[in-house]
Amino acid sequence: MHRQIAGALTGRVTKWVVLVAWLLIVAGASGFAQKLSDVQDNQASSWLPASAESTKALEKLAPFSDENDITTLVVYHRSGGLTASDYRDIGQQATKIAALDGVVTQDGKPAVLAPTNQASGTKLGLVSADGTVATTTVTFNYGSEGWNKMPDTADALRAIASIDGVTVHLAGPGGQAADAAEVFGGIDGTLLYAALGVVIVILLFTYRSPLLWALPIFCAVVALFTSEAIIYFLAKYAGLTVNGQSQAILSVLVIGAGTDYALLLVARYREELRNHEDRHEAMGFALHRASPALIASASTVAIGMLCLLFAEMNSTAGLGPVLAIGVIVTLLVMITLLPALLVIVGRWIFWPRRPSFGSDEPTTHGLWARVGARIAPRPRKVWIGTALALAAACLGLLTLNTGNIPTDDQYTKTVDSVTGQKLLDSHGLSDTSTPIQVVANADAADAVVTALRSVNGLGTVEDSVPAVGGVKYLSVTQDLDPASNAAADQVKAVRTAVHAVPDADALVGGSAAIYLDTSVASERDNKVIIPIVLIVVMLILMMLLRALLAPLLLIATVVLSFGAALGLSSLIFTQVYGFDMADSGFPLFVFVFLVALGIDYNIFLMTRVREETQRVGTRQGSLVALASTGGVITSAGLVLAATFAVLGTIPLVFLAEIGTAIALGVILDTMIVRAVLVTALNLDLGSRIWWPSRLDRPHTAELEDVA
16 A cells, blocks of 8 residues: 555544544444345255256256245154044144245146044054154245245244154255244354454453554444345345355454454554554554555455455355455455554553553564574574475375255254154155156156156156156155265265166156256355465465565465465364265365465465565564564464364364364464475575565575575
């Protein structure tokens, strides 16, 4: 940022203008930010690309099956066996359930199937062989609001289905939707308060001031509310896909990255307060010198996130703009509002350690100065040893298993739908509410049915639904978890069989097909987006550092750190958490975050190295940069790691895995890669690190000074 612009933002009058402007913005944004959860789209089918077969099948399935239908199983269990009185009560309850809002009608009657006929006692629904478990099946349809309304519907069902001595669970798609919606329902508030609490504790230790932490936290909240308001309008009016996961990650990213930027700016401001008596002048210099690193860092993260637009998965592609908006807004807040607040309150905000004019700068003889002094005598041995240790950690990748996480393994706590499903499975009752759905040309329907019946392991093929518009609907009973590998294998076999039927134009859809197509699209995104992110970040570093060798080495260190973090995380998942596998999109999410965020710390360090190189040469400049930025970068890493670790408070395996891997990767980046590996490389290579730039040619004599 130009010195005059930096000074103008924090002038004696403009500081108040900046403060009032942001207060007006956040006052208007806060109301819309609270509505962001209302425009979430958490239906897995909407996350898929238009090219996916299950997506194409949905269009042809419309006349036969409404994609908004939510089949729900009310599971009754009495350990000693359900009694005749229980069945009467269940039948009466089925009548009450049929009267609930949103129940679908079939042939003019509510789509509710009780386990027995009240009059004759004949079995109609699912009853276990030992008579201890029975189910009532009901289908709801709330249109696009199904996700938001299922928790209230679940409460209504539980209120109706109450029998003394009988336990009741909700299973099937309806039960799963209710549990998932409930988990995501409070995700914004839970994560926000947890992340803020963790960050406040870290800032108290970092600043050693009971007051200073309040300014970065306030600015981070302003950035979050403003970002969420912008994203709300884009989701509502521009078709941006936002789901519970993206909103959760947005919260922790804005809080974490915002605090990181604040730490860097405050540290530079504290330095300048020792050199300038006027705090406005000190902030002008601090902002002028810190803003290039802040802008470069935020730009790298934002552009890295926008690379997700190349994803086939709509949910992944939507995540890119969501997070890019969050980062850019956070940057704007931290280089305008935070400086204004700091100069408004004055030096007393640093109490009890106020940086007075002319006082000593403690970073010149602190911990990281001593670390640099230990590395300097033998930098080559240090970086080789560190690289080998990280490479050894990468071996944990051999234990990483990715794919669709089975339904009963998707949560870190026991949820009602999983309990109900396990109860059905253990009593020999199959949940057939998620069949494989096939649509084909009516003229070839008989051949398609024959092909389906030739596939081993399939259930009953239902072909009684009349054709509509020359399209025939067929359903195949599937008693497997649609998220399981076994269900995916069945879908693959079905597709192979029906695609071989001439002129059938058969398409295979249904829940299992959606899960399969999600996995396929995620694997494709991993292969395409990871190279794109590497190339983009490399180009940014080349422009920032005006060199070729340094960016290549920095990218290599971050990739090595990513592999080590993923390897160690995999071991933690299997040996500590007891997770059998990770979601198919897990590697991509972790990679994008660790490369974009991990390179941040290298940018913070290397921009300072470049600045000091022009004064004292590369080797000495590297030691000065490590000493001056070590504390703030370490604190920033702890903040970001802690905020992402907070994702573990949400009882979803996917988020717990992402939070763990990113937190671990950030710690490796700040403590090992940036402090040890990069510094050792700088000291070993000296001025050659800037090749082909001539930045350090006046100091090439230092190559002989340090052996």
